[in-house]
Amino acid sequence: MRPTLLLFAFFTLPLVVAAQQPQPSPTIAIRAGKLIDVDHSRILTNQLILIRDGKITAIGPDLQIPTGAQTIDLSHATVFPGLIDCHTHLADGSQQGNIDPIYQLKHTAAEIALESVPNARMTIDSGFTTVRDVGVYRALSDIAMRDAIAKGYIVGPRMFVAGAYVTISGGAGAMTGFAPDITLPWDLRYGQADSPWEVRQRIRQLAHDGVDHIKILSSGAVLTHGSNPQSQEFTPEELAAAVDEAHHFNMRVAAHAHSPDGIKNAIRAGVASVEHATLIDDEGIALAKQHGTYLDMDIYDEECIEEEGKNGSMTADFLAHDRDLGEKQRQNFTKALHAGVKLSFGTDAGVCEYDRSIRQFAFMVKYGMTPMQAIQSATTSAADLLGKSEILGSIEPGKYADIVATPDNPLDDIRAIEHITFVMKEGKIYKQPK
Ligand SMILES: [Zn+2]
Secondary structure (H helix, E strand, O other): OOHHHHHHHHHHHHHHHHHOOOOOOOOEEEEEEEEEEOOOOEEEEEEEEEEEOOEEEEEEOOOOOOOOOEEEEEEEEEEEEOEEEEEEOOOOOOOHHHHOHHHHHHOOHHHHHHHOHHHHHHHHHOOEEEEEEOOOOOOOHHHHHHHHHHOOOOOOOEEEOOOOOEEOOOOOOOOOOOOOOOOOOHHHOOOEOOOHHHHHHHHHHHHHHOOOOEEEEOEOOOOOOOOOOOOEOOOHHHHHHHHHHHHHOOOOEEEEEOOHHHHHHHHHHOOOEEEEOOOOOHHHHHHHHHHOOEEEOOOOOHHHHHHHHHOOOOOHHHHHHHOOHHHHHHHHHHHHHHHOOOEEOOOOEOOOOHHHHHHHHHHHHHOOOOHHHHHHHOOHHHHHHHOOOOOOOOOOOOOEOOEEEEOOOOOOOHHHHHOOOEEEEOOEEEEOOO
């Protein structure tokens, strides 16, 4: 560097540093006509919510609006916490990519990633500010999506991701339906494991890759060729290894299971949640209650599987797997609810188009929940399942300002939740009434 330039740099540096000092961010004040207090199962009226730096700082009926605050008037709306879907697949490309796994082989990884962008936007637009994503066919693409959203490259919910499906060879999370001499690319078989030590190795690798939780497949699946949803896949030893290894990295395990034994093996192994839990029996319900295991039952998406069946876009083997399962799952949801099992909100988004997940609330009410319980399943319960209750799940000082609103009160008619007109995530507005 020439001396004159050095001198210039020396004298200008303090000014530049001063200009880069972060400005204190302005306070946002939301007037909430009605506010659903999910922590205490009650509705509050005429509340003021104060927000700064993406977090809620105060809430109450008699607060002063600080001078210079940006005010948002939701005094004619019902306000409640941003919703959390605990079972999504946002990064598998267009919705067709979830229904037809071979779709993944007809598109490049870049195409799949870019096709997934609208999935994230649709999800937050309908009111979900956080998702627990539970597996991708092309390994690690969900990590890329989580980070792209966090950095603001694309719009979407806050994501917690699994990185891949940890599955037995040829199992529910594997890419199947090919001749034995076809070798799949690495990212389509990343999570395959066939012994407790292979399971541990996969989980160690995924932890290193930066995932938030582990997804294992304990039984066969509906939407996998050559799979039987009634079967058991991983052994109790493999499931126990998964839970133990995940705990070494401070991660929780979500287990896909349809069959009664697949469900019970997963609960006994200590998983945090059983996904689908379709054919759970009385012993399974008692075990879930005893262990405090969440059931994450996707009781709406049967509507979409049946629609796909009628319009001919679902293969015959998938429809055969699905036969009778949908109705049994809904009956078992009611049974588990009445038994007092913990139930979280998970839709398997991707089976249905992403803007339809919100319709599951009405089905949860139809099958026995109160509207308050249905909303709690996607707020307080979902945050608890994620282990994030200190920062997510309700509108309280110290938590992220994840806030949504509807013109009508969903506690009066749950279908009002299908018309969310205001969405805020971490203090930033993504949607507001026109
Ligand atoms: Zn799923």
